[in-house]
Amino acid sequence: MSYQFGLAYEFSSTEEHRAHYDKNAELYDEEFAQVKNYDYPARVAAVLKSVAVASDSPIADVGCGTGLVGRSLAQMTPEMIIDGLDLSPGMLRVAVSTGTYRAVHEVDLTQANPNLEGLFGSVISTGTFTLGHLGPSSLQHVIALGRPHALFVLAINQKHFLAENFAAEFNLLQDAGKIGPWEMLRVPIYSEPLPQEEERTGCVVVFRRHT
Template sequence: MSDDPDLDSAYALKTPADSVRLYRAWADSYDRDFASANHYVLPAEVARHFALIGGHGPVLDVGAGTGLCAEALSRRGIGPVDGVDISPQMLDTARTKGVYRDLFVGNILEPLQTSQVYQGAVSSGTFTNGHVGPDGLDPVLAVMRQGGWIVVSVNALHYAATGFEAKIKALGDTITDLSHTEVSIYGPDATGPHAKDTAFMVAFRKA
């Protein structure tokens, strides 16, 4: 894996330590050199979907990064929003935007260190190649209120390769109102090898 902060390096991550190292280097330039340059629309799509199905706060932004999804939620009047991410440096950037109630460092594959219980949860770009697999859903469900909406984007190739379908089936009657919607990750002006990549917007409620 290269330490250079770009999408190919992100997709090649293998361990939490890899993620910490890459996103430390990427935090200051992520919004400009990745999100804006690649017409990254997925955070706005997640926020839009959460709003359309009636999601509301308090919301946990899972894999908050630099706060792009929380910014989109804020524009829709949804809050308060807390954020968790494995990278302290990415959270430092997110903190400057003034859209979070609280931010904390955490590995999403482990129990989340928060005393809060949330009415909603969103995640954009975290359940993807080299990042978090389907087992990351369990810690999120553990901090949700009954009836709360969860909307996570899952890279379409990652969904097929890492067992999301089996995991969601295994959740059984612990979730309800399940839906899948395929969306573009990047806008129509995006170029490059990943320009046409898609994600599944997976939405469900905690039963």
């Protein structure tokens, strides 16, 4: 069995995503991340490191998967506490085995998670806001995880960002006083892109929660 990259983009239900990632959890790092020189998690973690302060701990790694972002954060910001959040129990089992996380939480971010709201000083996400996954309507649930003035570093698939008009949603959130000014960065996805990789960069949106 090999990991079928891109298949998850086609799913429309939470149950399909959970089953797919549970099935492929043990294959993800070796057959996707390593083969494709997937450097995005480390680069997004570096963005957080560049703007975070000590009070931005603990960090919620949203859609933590196997722990690629968490491992990079642990190396770059060893003083920070990190929790992993993911839909897939299979992925969380792999993440736990890395020893990176204080705790892991099985969550569905298409809905509210009141037990985790307001607990985190910063929230990072890579690979969750993408085709077939979370859209702009889930931003409210992700933002709710942070306490007032929490830092957010959210990687968003470039095509998804444009197709779903994330910019309009961020502007609405800013106008409503829920978040401060937001900035979008372009970050390389692969350290050595393969010839067939059309999308070489991803969007990383950085902002702080207001209230």
